[in-house]
Amino acid sequence: MNLNLALTPLISLLAGILILAMPRLLNFIVAIYLIVIGLVGLFGVGGLHMR
Numbered sequence: 001m002n003l004n005l006a007l008t009p010l011i012s013l014l015a016g017i018l019i020l021a022m023p024r025l026l027n028f029i030v031a032i033y034l035i036v037i038g039l040v041g042l043f044g045v046g047g048l049h050m051r
Contacts, residue, residue, distance in 0.1 A: 011033075015029045015033070
């Protein structure tokens, strides 16, 4: 769970910079974000052990 909370701001920052640099990426970034959030919601974060 701590991994998810630590990665969220970094992913958001990176996505924001990419959108500013290349506005056409907005559709892809939003689509990927929604897919990832949906998969995490379906399968839970418990399957992501990094230890």
